[in-house]
Amino acid sequence: MEAIKRNVLLNPGPSTTTDSVKYAQVVPDICPREKEFAGLMKGLREDLVRIVHGDTDRYTSVLFCGSGTINIDVALNSLLPEGKKILIVDNGAYSTRAAEICRSYGMDHIDLTFPVDQVPDLARVEEVLAGDPDIALVHTTHMETGTGILNPIREIGALAHRYGAVFTVDTTSTYAMRPIDIEKDNIDFCMASAQKGLMAFTGLSFIVGSRAIIERSASYPTRSYYCNLYLQYEYFEKTGEMHFTPPVQTIYATLQALKEYWAEGEAGKWMRHTRVFNAINEGLDALGFRQVIRPEDRAGLVSSAIYPDDPAWSFEKVHDYCYERGFTIYPGKISTTNTFRLCALGAIDVPDIEAFFAVFRQALASTGVSVPVHYDTKE
Numbered sequence: 001m002e003a004i005k006r007n008v009l010l011n012p013g014p015s016t017t018t019d020s021v022k023y024a025q026v027v028p029d030i031c032p033r034e035k036e037f038a039g040l041m042k043g044l045r046e047d048l049v050r051i052v053h054g055d056t057d058r059y060t061s062v063l064f065c066g067s068g069t070i071n072i073d074v075a076l077n078s079l080l081p082e083g084k085k086i087l088i089v090d091n092g093a094y095s096t097r098a099a100e101i102c103r104s105y106g107m108d109h110i111d112l113t114f115p116v117d118q119v120p121d122l123a124r125v126e127e128v129l130a131g132d133p134d135i136a137l138v139h140t141t142h143m144e145t146g147t148g149i150l151n152p153i154r155e156i157g158a159l160a161h162r163y164g165a166v167f168t169v170d171t172t173s174t175y176a177m178r179p180i181d182i183e184k185d186n187i188d189f190c191m192a193s194a195q196k197g198l199m200a201f202t203g204l205s206f207i208v209g210s211r212a213i214i215e216r217s218a219s220y221p222t223r224s225y226y227c228n229l230y231l232q233y234e235y236f237e238k239t240g241e242m243h244f245t246p247p248v249q250t251i252y253a254t255l256q257a258l259k260e261y262w263a264e265g266e267a268g269k270w271m272r273h274t275r276v277f278n279a280i281n282e283g284l285d286a287l288g289f290r291q292v293i294r295p296e297d298r299a300g301l302v303s304s305a306i307y308p309d310d311p312a313w314s315f316e317k318v319h320d321y322c323y324e325r326g327f328t329i330y331p332g333k334i335s336t337t338n339t340f341r342l343c344a345l346g347a348i349d350v351p352d353i354e355a356f357f358a359v360f361r362q363a364l365a366s367t368g369v370s371v372p373v374h375y376d377t378k379e
């Protein structure tokens with residue numbers, strides 16, 4: 001096996017993968033309608049439930065061919081009964097995307113927005129739930145990847161259940177990294193894709209959740225032909241296969257990634273992401289960078305640094321300098337503040353972050369940005 005040039009991706013997914021996961025895609029051609037392939041998917045689906053500690057009798061996972069957004073689309077359009085309403089607890093770009101999905105299907109919804117640098121006010125969430133008995137579905141995002149803020153999903157889920165609503169959570173940027181317990185966290189459905197926490201590739205997305213609720217949703221309006229949770233679930237249950245062509249090579253890579261996940265272990269993997277995250281914050285602090293999210297509200301995976309007030313600062317120039325040397329940094333996703341992000345996803349460890357900051361410092365020096373970086377306003 002020849003080593004492939006290793007890039008350190010500090011963007012919020014797809015993430016740096018191991019060579020063994022890359023090479024797992026190189027397999028003999030196979031028709032995914034063969035029994036051999038269906039057998040692989042069965043084990044994969046159960047593993048995806050086990051990662052969030054779900055009991056495989058009561059919880060299942062349903063696979064889709066697409067990037068992570070397909071999960072949000074499927075969950076929302078499939079789990080809303082006729083005449084009912086969705087509540088989106090929205091403090092960032094990914095919950096805003098969920099509200100856009102509601103709008104594009106013409107689904108009745110409340111987009112309950114909060115500032116992007118603050119956790120949602122639970123009293124306000126409860127007030128809205130108490131005031132509107134038509135809310136049948138509550139949706140939020142575990143970590144808003146645009147900023148790195150951690151949302152209190154267990155508490156939001158408890159509120160949703162108290163008012164008789166189903167709770168769906170976009171866990172795309174935390175699943176298989178920050179430990180999740182589907183039952184204790186009051187989650188009915190969570191979701192992710194293979195290219196983030198699992199450290200495999202784009203093309204395979206999945207929703208993990210309650211069989212009973214999926215079965216109940218058989219009678220709900222079918223708002224999409226391709227993106228329907230019940231139809232895909234039913235097909236899997238009957239045939240063990242995806243309704244339409246699965247992302248074959250990505251599934252092979254994901255199977256290898258799962259082996260590596262279990263070998264590293266939930267606790268070991270979370271510890272590694274945590275030390276990478278800490279190294280990123282220490283590096284940013286040492287250079288004087290300010291961040292958007294208060295330390296106590298950070299999910300431990302994404303750092304969102306504010307552009308310094310230095311006329312020499314150019315994200316593009318710094319990005320290009322780092323990129324040419326094998327490190328990818330990423331712009332922020334906030335409309336009101338100019339930020340860039342450094343993320344602790346992927347098969348990386350502390351030495352990668354130390355090597356990155358050596359290059360990043362050179363990038364600042366070579367573009368004439370003074371260090372420690374300067375801000376015009378007091379903190």
Ligand SMILES: *Cc1c(COP(=O)(O)O)cnc(C)c1O
Pocket residue numbers: 012013067068069070094141143144145170171172173193
């Ligand atoms: C990455 C991500 C997604 C999926 O984005 P795609 O570009 O469709 O893969 C969805 N939600 C969150 C929170 C994410 O971080």
